Amino acid sequence: MRFGMFIPQGWRFDLVGIDESQHWATMSSLARRADAGELWESVWVYDHFHTTPRPSEEATHEAWSLMAGLGAVTDRVRLGQMCTCMAYRNPMYLAKVAATADHISGGRVEMGIGGGWYEHEWRAYGYGFPRAGVRLKMLEEGVQIFKQAWTDGVATFDGEHYQVDGAICQPRPVQPGGLPLWIAGGGEKVTLRIAARYGQYTNFDGTPEGFAHKSEVLREHCRDVGTDFDAIVRSSNYNVMIGADEAELRERERAHADRLGRYLDEDEVQRQIAGYRDMPAHGTPEQIVEKLSAVRDQGMSYGIFYFADAAYSTEQIELFEREVIPALR
Template sequence: MEFGIFVPQGWRFDLVGIDPAEQWRAMSALAQSADEGPWASIWVYDHFHTTPVPSAEATHEAWTLMAAFAAVTDRVRLGQMCTCMGYRNPAYLAKVAATVDLISGGRAEMGIGGGWYEHEWRAYGYGFPPIAERLGRLREGVEIMHQAWTSGSATLDGKYYQVDGAIVQPQPLQAGGIPLWIAGGGEKVTLKVAAKYASYTNFGGSLEEFEHKSEVLRAHCDTLGRDFTEITRSTNFNTIIAPTESEADERLAAVVARLRPHVGDERADAIEADYRSSDTFGTPEQIVERLRARAEHGLGYAIQYFPEAAYDTSGISLFEREVVPNL
């Protein structure tokens, strides 16, 4: 199993209390630490407003961070989980990603999805089209990016996007283009797009739900004549780890206490419950056991989100020492 780690960018109120002038220093230090550690990749979210409620707290833009991380790291791969197709013209996005790939020496990943955060969509003037249109844009946009990265230009007279000889030069350094991570578990469209184009998928749910989505993906691959084993399946995990269960509880309480003034009691309680149900909440032994079970059902890549990362890296260090080597 490979491991990625999210770098806090403010979206989940994970830079609260840090002066905005110092936030890049905090993010870059975490990225460089990951670059020196056992992590295969670093990740950010593609969002403009905080969640689960919008606020005036800082949220840094994903692709700007990609370029910055490319310049201050040497080894780790660089991804977003996931870029919202509706936020940028796909030909322009293909150009941006190709530039990041050049800066990084061929380390860019493209996480891509249909998007969901309605408040954010409307606030930035994108409207909020129905799910069928969002997924239609995903399908056409992925085709445009695939063309751009494999041929150097893209042409598509689609329902949602029209490009006519959009030149993307220089092309990405990576042979065959930047790897596509198709995020989401939609069975009729998203996983079908993944079966055609993805190097990786990203969906979660219970172990039973993960297995079901995997079988849907396999069926789409069979229909298209693609080898299912060519696609690595990944999941994101909210991670709080400590040497003992009681210490994990204390860490969780501290995280929730930091969030509560910003999100309110109801949402804070829901966040607490969500963390408690995560496969990566608890002691190293508990986490290894749960992730090993996931691996037995086909999980090949785990991306960890540590809510404490900007304030306390001891949980990350413990995960690096006692979880990663065992998987």
């Protein structure tokens, strides 16, 4: 099993209380920490502009600016977004941005890409909020533009939503053929079909039941479009809440609830905590290893882990590194 780690960027109220002048130092130090060892293969950010589950004026740092910055201050780890929203940037422009970030990093950028879902952001930034079918068609067209731009250095495409005519992408990415594509999302009719046709990686439901089901849907799409199901890496994201024992675990939950309670009502705070308890990365190290092993045995070979308190303390990260990663690698 391979391991990636999310870097706090504010989107989930995970930089609150830290002076904005120290945000970059906080984010970059965590990335360099992951880069210095060998346990973490990658570091990740989210592509969002407003905090969730409720928009606020708390800082949320932009994903592709972070890709370039993190590429400049690290040497080894891969760099990804889970996931870029196709419609937030023109796809040819994004192909160019990604190629430049790939050069800054020396060829370490991944492209996580999806159709997008956060309606408030869409409307606030003037993108409207088209129905899901339209968003997914935009995703499929944009991925084709990426492929052309990165492979040939120029793209011409006349689609329903995107048109480019001799758009040049030079230099092309350092990585031959362009950035690896992570098609993120579990939509069974369209998203997983796009993943089967174009993706090297997928990212969907990380619970044992959900993962098994989505994997079978992906397998069917691969059969239909004539691609190799076994060649696609299946990954999932996990919210981590870990304690050496039950008492420490409850204390972690209380600390996180206290932080969120300054911005969210009690019902929403409890929903957020439940989002940890219901996932395989909640518990003592032994419990987490047991739960993640079950999903790993179903073919989940790459986990990307989010630690809510990473900006304030690395204790949970350290416990995870000591007790969980060695048991699952």
